[in-house]
Amino acid sequence: MRALLRRNLAEAELREELDFHLEMQAHKHRVAGVSDTEARARARLEFGNVELVKEDARDVRGARPIEDFVADVRYGVRGLARAPLFSLSAILTISLAVGLNTSVFTIFNAYVLRPFDIRDPYSLYSLQWMDRSGHVRDFAPADIDLLRKRSSDGNDVAAYRTFTARIGASQAVGDAVGDNYFQMTGVRPALGRTLASYDRDTPVLLLSYAAWRTRFNADSSIVGKTASVRGAPFKVVGVAQEGFAGFFKKPRDFWIPIGAQPLGDSEPRTAAAANDDRPVSALARLASGTSASQGRAFFESRLPVLTASLPDSARSVRVFLTSRATAISPSMGAFLAFAPLMLAFGLILALACANVANLLLARGVARQREIGTRLALGAERTRLIRQLVTEAFVLALPSVAIGFVLAQAAVVVGVRTLYATLPPDLATFVRLVPLEPDLRVLGFALLASIAAALLSGLMPALRATRLSLADAIRGSFGGGSPSRPRTMLVVGQVAASSLLLTIAITLLRETARLGRIDTGLRTRDVLSIEPQPASHSTLLATLRTSAHVDTLAGAAALPLDMRFPTAVVRSDDSERVTILYNRVSAAYFNVLGIPVVAGRGFTRREEASASPAVIVSEAAARRLWPRASPLGRVVRFETKDGGADSIARYQNATVIGVARDVVVGSVDQGTQRPVVYLPKPLDAGACCLLARVRDRPIVTKKALDEELEKAVPGAVERIDLLDTFVTGAVYPYRVAYWVALMLGVLALGLTLIGVYGVVGYMVSQRVRELGVRMALGARPADVVRLMVSHSLTHAAGGAAAGSVLALGVARLVAANVQGMPVFDAPAFVSAFVAVVSACFLAALIPSRRAATLDPMAALRQD
């Protein structure tokens, strides 16, 4: 405002100064005897162009660009207000694209850029070390105490150990933390208090704000109440500050003192009582002003002392510090992980810009008379370009606000949809960090809008001002081919949308394929139960007598969920082969419905004594005995030395049966991975139980869970329907497919608008020519064909370019995601056909208008 006032004042002073000069000059002439009017006229004549002098003086003052800018903005706003339909569609197009991109950035920001709301977040690091054999390791609990004692210069370390436990009826993730954890990190309580050093091994619990809201309905009198963690009663002492859920990618639900961590025994014993020395992770706070490399040097100087007593290969050689200021440390990897998403959404922004550029180009053509006149009057080209670009800015700026609001709505809807479409059993495992927007997000929306303005405004501006003066004055604006850049834009758009659609259809087919995959396992009515190791036998007794359970089996690793262990085996007919194996009880094949296609299953006796008999999968049989029947043959397990869980007794195991191939691990890994099954008694305490239930699996799961919780509190770590793992494995593909489809359809929509506009424009440009053709006897159908065939060529070219790009992308994806096809021909073909035929329709509508032309009227035009 002040700048404007000053501008007006300076302007008035300049006028007064020049007026004074003219007056003096006229006075001089009057004194010489010239008449008054004559004197004035002569003074003016001598002076020359007053306005030009003013301009020059203004230029000198340096205020010119600002004044021009203000004038341009005013001019732009007025011009756009005169064309409300054009302005509205341009603003909405950019807003939509900016909004979508901002929503992706909101997520990126929440995970990678936004620091935790605690004191000096940038001095928090995860601390790990590497031993001489290259293993990255955590610490023994005693190491942390020693490190703390030796860290006198302001650096501090706190231990934590992440574990899952059931709190009440549902699964929760929490950290058992060292007694200085909260004092070191500076997390504040929203209710009650955080954990303190005097808590040591008392069973107290701090809830995360989100867990307090969702699991305890934001109960304001929660402090002092008791919650059960792995069956042990814990007193809630507080709720952590809003928005805080740990320093990691996966949000935490609760924190307890590390000494009070329940080990899940039938007689509740705490970690402290059991003299627990399982490894712990370390969080470090560096003294203020200490850089990461200084911190690393500090810990590198301390660690060798701690590991001096270990065998040579286990001594510390390096220390790793990972920033814990944000949920995901902003590394190259983090950016690369987000890159595909950002590129795909960025493509939409580019498409939207192309559409707006197209609109501006069309407007530029309509305004060529105005622009030509201004050029003829001596306006500089740069000045005009600046003005046209300013207009683009005027268009783009409302998009900041609209896009920002749109982005937040998209994030909310996206999260809701995520939870609504997740298989319900999986929903309890999925946790998101808070996705609130902040100034960075607003800044991004601003930058995206400015980029959009430049992208869409510059080319049309350059184009519109490249006029031949002579042509402009003659009123002929046909010079050059103004439709060429527009056609190029549309070809680019067609390429981009066919790229996105091809990816979407490939993903759709992949999702469908995975959904159709026969796991070979009976998952519909089988529950997997993971008991606390110590409660295994009591739980088994309850399950055996439960009315819900039909058949019961045991396994060391769960099919569909866990990684099976590997062993190196050899047969007489084969090389050494690394193979997956599992230890299972005799009923395993029956419960999961895996047919034993040759030989027989394990007997009770074999199961009980874990005798050296094995069942191999068909794939394993093919691998180990390519030419002969495996039955009665010997598998030799190469044993690593020692270990309690040794497979030493299977050094020479006899094959007694062959089982049908089934999915092992995740569904997308297929059924062709070779497996060897070893016998294991049902009541041997390792891992998991599989129970086939009598009916209505979902209801029964809940009932059985309650029954077990009543009989042996806290004994069940997890209980899941096997079907959940199948849907869970397909789910990420489904999400990717939906996102790609949404982007693809959006891209196609934008493209069709572009095609429609360009063809419509071409028709109106060629009205005279078409009139001549029709007057000379061309039928309407010929005219339509002429117009459509032209755009069809462009569409096909663009779609082909898109397919080539998609092929590149698919190669990249296939290299990183197992099971993704490199070239899915039906997807490529259908995307190509869809894009080209959609373009055909979009071109047909305006072309038909050409056919209805009255040749006489067309010829008389202009």
Add this chain to the structure above:
Amino acid sequence: MTTRLDLLQGTLDLLILRTLAGDRRHGWSISERIQEISNDVLRVNQGSLYPALHRLERQGWIRSEWGVSELGRRARFYSLTSAGRKQLREESEQWAQFSAAVGRVMRLA
């Protein structure tokens, strides 16, 4: 009628500074003064006078203030700043060297 010369590029600034060395003046009187002293040989193009004045002011060599002219009208008066004086000294010296050199070449070459 005497021949009138257009000003050499860059000499206008020097002439303005020199004219203002004595007393403060407004724009019209600067151009009149230059014309008068040079016996009407040098003519200041009004179109370049005012931009030049504003430029010199921006460079801090002259300052302006509003005052009352000899005819009783409000006018903007310009006067030298100390930086301007220094600039005038330097430019005068350069000018003297330059014109002497040109003169020598014209006589002897």
